[in-house]
Amino acid sequence: MAERAHLTPVPGPEPEPATDAGTLLTAVARGDEKAFAKLYDLVAPRVYGLIRRVLRDPAQAEEVAQEVLVEVWRTAARFDPSRGSPTAWVFTIAHRRAVDRVRAEQASADRTMRAGVASVDLPYDAVADEVAVRLERQQVRHCLDDLTGLQRQAVTLAYYQGHTYPQVSELLNVPLATVKTRMRDGLIRLRDCMATGAAA
Amino acid sequence: MSADVHSLIGAYALDALDDIERAAFDRHMRECEACRLEAAELRDAAARLADPAWSAPPPRLRENVLAEISKTRQVGPVPVAAPPGRARARSLRLVGAAAVILAVAAATTAVFVQEQRVRDAEAVAEAARASEARVRSVLSAPDVQVREQSLTSGGRVTVASSRLQNAGVIMLAADSPPASDRVYQLWTIRGTTPSSAGALGVGQSASVQLVEGLPGASAVGVTVEQAPAAQVPTTPLDALVELA
Numbered sequence: 001m002a003e004r005a006h007l008t009p010v011p012g013p014e015p016e017p018a019t020d021a022g023t024l025l026t027a028v029a030r031g032d033e034k035a036f037a038k039l040y041d042l043v044a045p046r047v048y049g050l051i052r053r054v055l056r057d058p059a060q061a062e063e064v065a066q067e068v069l070v071e072v073w074r075t076a077a078r079f080d081p082s083r084g085s086p087t088a089w090v091f092t093i094a095h096r097r098a099v100d101r102v103r104a105e106q107a108s109a110d111r112t113m114r115a116g117v118a119s120v121d122l123p124y125d126a127v128a129d130e131v132a133v134r135l136e137r138q139q140v141r142h143c144l145d146d147l148t149g150l151q152r153q154a155v156t157l158a159y160y161q162g163h164t165y166p167q168v169s170e171l172l173n174v175p176l177a178t179v180k181t182r183m184r185d186g187l188i189r190l191r192d193c194m195a196t197g198a199a200a
Numbered sequence: 201m202s203a204d205v206h207s208l209i210g211a212y213a214l215d216a217l218d219d220i221e222r223a224a225f226d227r228h229m230r231e232c233e234a235c236r237l238e239a240a241e242l243r244d245a246a247a248r249l250a251d252p253a254w255s256a257p258p259p260r261l262r263e264n265v266l267a268e269i270s271k272t273r274q275v276g277p278v279p280v281a282a283p284p285g286r287a288r289a290r291s292l293r294l295v296g297a298a299a300v301i302l303a304v305a306a307a308t309t310a311v312f313v314q315e316q317r318v319r320d321a322e323a324v325a326e327a328a329r330a331s332e333a334r335v336r337s338v339l340s341a342p343d344v345q346v347r348e349q350s351l352t353s354g355g356r357v358t359v360a361s362s363r364l365q366n367a368g369v370i371m372l373a374a375d376s377p378p379a380s381d382r383v384y385q386l387w388t389i390r391g392t393t394p395s396s397a398g399a400l401g402v403g404q405s406a407s408v409q410l411v412e413g414l415p416g417a418s419a420v421g422v423t424v425e426q427a428p429a430a431q432v433p434t435t436p437l438d439a440l441v442e443l444a
């Protein structure tokens with residue numbers, strides 16, 4: 001609980017108008033560091049949380065989150081609105097980077113060379129739980145619950161565990177074509193559920 | 201074929217494809233406006249899965265990131281080099297990297313390889329074989345896979361690898377050379393064993409390195425070492441590009 005005093009004043013995952021993150025990102029692309037600080041507060045808890053969820057290790061998550069957020073700064077001018085929303089762009093970079101790291105770990109090529117990473121021992125879970133109960137989180141969870149079991153497993157095994165679809169196919173013991181289909185129709189159902197605000 | 205590729209759209213939005221399929225899907229999207237729209241929508245839906253993962257980052261992350269960006273140069277918008285009508289079909293990172301490495305490597309390989317020859321005695325044997333034609337044959341191989349990572353110290357390392365050619369090309373483009381007594385060094389990693397794939401010279405920040413047998417390696421690493429080069433990596437990785 002004392003941890004709350006150390007928290008930066010980040011907004012929770014309340015619905016943010018896309019234009020808000022978009023406006024910030026446009027300013028960031030022009031080198032506006034203050035706008036970047038605001039964008040940081042908006043997205044960093046989800047960037048960090050997502051990476052931590054995928055990687056599990058808080059120290060690595062912090063390292064990768066820093067890379068991702070600096071990458072957002074560096075490449076803000078490359079954001080292309082025709083490819084999705086500004087926050088989706090950020091989380092896509094974060095997810096891609098986390099998944100790349102997972103697959104590198106799976107190849108376990110770098111274990112011996114990664115000795116220098118400092119370990120972190122802070123009660124993130126306690127802090128995170130404090131702020132966890134938010135509308136959007138509930139909505140996404142509700143919408144996940146709304147999927148069929150196979151859709152939900154296919155989507156979450158890929159997204160939160162960083163598995164490829166052939167790995168998911170093996171884990172769930174269902175054909176590849178089925179996994180591909182369930183990933184697609186699962187995401188479509190998620191999209192529709194969140195668009196209607198069915199959870200609210 | 202196209203229907204086959206298109207069935208990957210959900211896995212694509214979830215980053216559940218390997219690099220070959222991802223590149224294939226990116227190519228598919230360049231030809232298909234409707235697919236780009238659907239992919240963008242599915243990506244937006246997938247990105248919402250970050251919401252329940254919300255977790256307060258350690259406060260120092262904010263300080264570190266803000267300190268880091270104040271000394272990080274931003275890249276400009278993507279140059280509009282595509283032919284008319286294709287401008288929106290901008291590639292994703294991977295294909296972009298492929299285009300960049302092909303263009304840059306074609307123009308500069310000979311120069312870098314020459315520079316490498318002069319500066320790095322250890323790489324002479326490698327570089328002698330690294331003819332421009334050989335580099336081109338890897339880059340234009342039908343099965344070439346291109347992967348890219350940022351250097352922690354600023355810049356990028358790009359690895360193009362072809363099983364058909366059983367060779368790869370590592371292109372390092374650091375933002376600046378390391379301190380005066382230090383050099384960038386490249387490593388190929390098999391299992392957990394790193395072996396040197398050559399070091400750059402003092403003051404050198406860019407290099408194209410041909411590595412025979414690269415597809416047998418599981419990863420490529422970059423470190424900053426004491427000049428002239430190290431036998432084994434002695435510093436934390438500046439970048440790791442996983443190949444498997």
